[in-house]
Amino acid sequence: MSIVFSALVAVFVGFAASVAVILSAAQALGATPEQTVSMVAALAIGTGLPSIWLSWRYRMPMICAWSTPGAALIAAASGFDMASAVGAFLVAAVLMMLTAAFRPLGRLIERIPMPIASAMLAGVIFRFVVAVFDEMRISPLLVLPLLAIFFVARLLNPFLGVVAALVAGVVISFLGGLAHWPAGGIALTSLEFVTPRFDIGAMLGIGVPLYLVTMAAQNLPGFAVLRAAGYNPPTAPALFATGLVSLLTAPFGAHMSNMAAISASICTGSDTHPDPKQRWKAGVIYGFSYLVIAGCTGLLIALLLALPKALIVAVAGLGLAGSFTGALAQSMSSDRERFAAAIAFCVAASSLSLFGIGSAFWSLVAGLAVLTLDFAAGRLRSRS
Secondary structure (H helix, E strand, O other), X not given: OHHHHHHHHHHHXXXXXXXXXXXXXXXXXXXXXXXXXXXXXXHHHHHHHHHHHHHHHXXXXXXXXXXXXXXXHHHHOOOOOHHHHHHHHHXXXXXXXXXXHOHHHHHHHHOOOHHHHHHHXXXXXXXXXXXXXXXXXXXXXXXXXXXXXXXXXXXXXXXXXXXXXXXXXXXXXXXXXXOOOOOOOOOOOOOOOOOOOOOHHHHHHHHHHHHHHHHHHHHHHHHHHHHHOOOOOOHHHHHHHHHHHHHHHHHHOOOOEEEOOHHHHHHOOOOOOOOHHHOHHHHXXXXXXXXXXXXXXXXXXXXXXXXXXXXXXXXXXHHHXXXXXXXXXXXXOOOOXXXXXHHHHHHHHOOOOEOOEOHHHHHHXXXXXXXXXXXXXXXXXXXX
16 A cells, blocks of 8 residues: 555645646647647656556656656747647657667767756746745735745645645635636547647757756656665666657647656655565556546646636746755856856846747857856966
8 A cells, every 4th residue: 555655645746746837838838728638638648658667667666757847948938839849849859769879969968067957947947936926916815825835834745845735725716716617618638639840949949958958857866766766777768768758749739758756756765665676566556647647637627727827826836946946056056167057047037039049048058158168268277
């Protein structure tokens, strides 16, 4: 029963803490209600299938997830529609598969300074965290209780802080008459195919940053969690499997599947099972649970869309607060790269868009350019 409980807790935490960010991404792309349901259903499938396969094949709890930082990046982008976004998702999936197939590409990505990549991520997430307090000005009676519950709950269990805030927000919204069910019938679930359009602005503004953010903020920590639990994860097969399922689900709106970190930590410890060789079963149960979510996505989305906008914005920001803290700390960790990282952060946090390409891409360009100038200046000073 501990295996089942750990798997279900991981599913609940992973879904509840990040689905609000997915809804924000769908809204930013102008997705229809049907496309929003399809996006979440495809992401659930893309989470469940590789979790089942990898856990069963390698006999370790290889927990997968959707890229929450990637969804935040998409939600922060502007000027893109679903067709161009799907084209960018396909590019990101292919890059992930190439990383698994060609080790030199993986080494090239690893050479991007972590402070610069983290600064880009922190800048993107910054908007969502600040939006919590913007919504407090508009709906203080809803947001203030959520903040209080979040801060107290995270002291008891960091994993459940956002979940507690979401549950409390749902209760407050329905009891206070703030929730309104959508008119008409509710489809249990659906998958809607979107014909991709390969727009260079979307590929550079969404596709490449999505790939980099997923590698740095999701896959690498996910493998680290498994290693910390005493496992030796097969990195190349895992990257290829998640890249392949991302490629197959992208036309239905799913942006990226990857290895999980927070959800994985729930299923890899001794609380799941004293015997590490038995914990792989949690990954299988976890995967099948996400397939169940895929089967009733329409009902879950209808519930979330019935809630007030302030609640969705607040939960999305609180759900990203931990990622923002980690990314900001990593970006400022090196004295040598701190200034370049600060520039990258400011560019990513801005609304900059040049040649149809969003701020996430230019954040990397600016950070690497400043770092290169600093390095060149240092070499000249040392020679003189």
